[in-house]
Amino acid sequence: MADALQPLTLPGAAAPVRGRWLRAIPVATLLLFLGPIAAGLIGTWLPAFGYLPALGGESFGLGPWVELAAYPGLGSSLRLTLVSGLLASLASFALAVSFLATCYKTRAFFLLRRLLAPLLSMPHVALAIGLAFLIAPSGWLARLISPGLTGWERPLDLAIVQDPHGLALALGLALKELPFLLLMMLGAIGQTRADQRLAVARTLGYGPVMAWIKTVLPAIYPQIRLPVYAVIAYSLSVVDMAMILAPATPPPLAVLVFRWFHDPELSLRFLGAAGATLQLVLVAAAIGIWHLGERLAVRLGRRWLFAGGRGHSGPWLPRGVAALVSLCVGLSIAGMLGLAVWSFARRWRYPEALPSEWSLDNWLRQSDGLLWAGGTTLLVGLAAAGIALVLVLGCLENEKRHGLHPTGRILWLLYLPLLVPQVAFLFGAQVIAVRFGFDGGWAAVVWSHLLFVLPYVFLALAEPFRALDERYTRSALCLGARPGRVFWTVKLPMLLRPLLFALAVGFAVSVAQYLPTLFAGAGRFVTLTTEAVSLSTGGDRRVIAVYAFLQALLPLVAFSLALLIPAWLFRHRRDMKVIE
């Protein structure tokens, strides 16, 4: 009997030997990812304390900080940064929560859910330019109501865009972040069986809004914490949107830092490095304060939760919130329409509601530049999104095959590029890339985009990949198919829809990148985004609109294809259709 009694671990015995290369993917991904950020932070901190031998900084000291503190206008820069950033974060968060609390599963909810993908696909820069063209004193809104309602024969002399308090910037940021937060919350709701919670709370006598706030919000908040932090970090450190919507003198801190980094006067790099480090501290402090606020809310909220208030509100609350959200969505969409109109305008005098003459001239005259910038945008975007997809699939397949259960800490790492302000590490990364002769090429640009593309691709794909019924894989294996064949012929086709969606998300993120293109590309790469931003300081709205509109169009096309391709391929497969 002894011969048969050898203890065995049966199933795993043969499996881990195969797919060894697969195991390397998560490690490689993290290195690819964390390497540049860590190196970039250090490469920024050293010059912040005076050390950058290439520019003659041979010893450590506080010189750059003294210079930074003495910089005229730093105070107003900081105030502007904090006001616009915090206002945008708070407003988008409050609006997203109150929309879901008041309008969950109403008609407005389903409509907005359908609009989320196109809203998310809008690049920041296109959105900012669209918004500026809409709300400026000479913008489309003023033209629509003038002079009939207002009597304005010429544009008001009023700084609506680039206002000294950064309110236009806050509005632009909030418009961009609202759909992102809503998407993240919807994902979290999907995992909490919210409908059952709501049903229980309703039968216990709670009003719909109160039921949502008391039973769904506490369940989803832990999952949207990181996205909220990412929103805070982004709002406080945005450069491209700030260059369009925020005042120029003084600008928000991130723009100031960006200017110092690109000043022909090389000695300003030290000042820039100190400013970039201050930017990092600012973001860390804001996230820390928000975190304290969370704890306070939990403590106070618990008492409130147990107090048993049922909270019946009238119909005005959902209507008001829905109206506010509709306004935001409407502004975004109208901004895009405005860009389209401007790009085809030949002649559009001030109070006229529409151009008096239309033409294709703007497009034709810019066709060379558009082709170059558009081609670069397309190539970098496809490369970054494609590489990100391969890495993410490798990580997820590795996780499945080896039965790994990722912890929350991994998610933190994944979010790192979205939490660390871009200006705080891109300069340092560039310094190091120059040192190793790696800057200014395609590889550097694609890599720099990958840092920001990868987290979003992962977020878009992880849930559907993990949710795929494991028994399909088992059935296929037991039918004699090797794991590789199961992956290619069963999993990938069944996941084609989320796969293409993730690819479109990655592409859209890449299209929107501004700072990484400039820093990693050493200024030699012209994309639609860099071109739109640099044109936006100039005057001709028609030319700006052409670039901004094309910039917005590319991701929209990507999302449409991601929807249409699976729908066409699986037109005869009923169970492959999305179930809503």
Add this chain to the structure above:
Amino acid sequence: MTWPRLAGALELHQIGLELNGRPLLGPLDLAVAPGEIVTLMGPSGSGKSSLLALICGTLDPAFRSSGEIRLDGSDLAALPPERRRVGILFQDDLLFPHLSVAENLAFGVPPWVRGRKARRQKVREALAKADLAGFGDRDPATLSGGQRARVALMRTLLAEPRALLLDEPFSKLDVALRARFRRFVFDHARAEGLPTLLVTHDPADAEATGGTVLRLGEDPAAEAAPAAPALSKATGG
């Protein structure tokens, strides 16, 4: 004592399963002869499905297992799932939704059936056996529950398994269909001489096999398996 080694049989020897250090099942000894259908019954969580996953080689790595599984005399432990040639049917038919009925069946045809013609012929025969001739190009989603269940069985049999595992494959079918499909499965399993292990909640399933019934997760003394042969014995925790 050496345990019996039967040609073509599925034999479990001293099989134990643990989850997070907690014993789940076993030690279990069991031999299923070719063409024999043995039924495993037990409450949910007694490790029935995990046992089948262990035999297939698809058990979640969170489980720890001990003991030995032999199929036709050879040890299964060294083989990855796709080379064990153990067929399994689940509660759901799990037809691949992106493939047609014929493509689903063709997925099961083993690589040693060479040539497109020969492979197609296999699929055609399987469709005919399932009473579904001419349904090859159909979307599986357009088939009735009973038709889908038959396709799933045919797909499993086309892979030329050496043993058949049934993980409550009848439980989602309605009563009338259930008896018919059960007979269909058992007839094919017997005709192909497959050692078959059935996991079920339904006493009617067990009765219909007319064979050995083992109860898991119960006191072995209270076990009243009607036709338990001497070599089969089950205990569980």
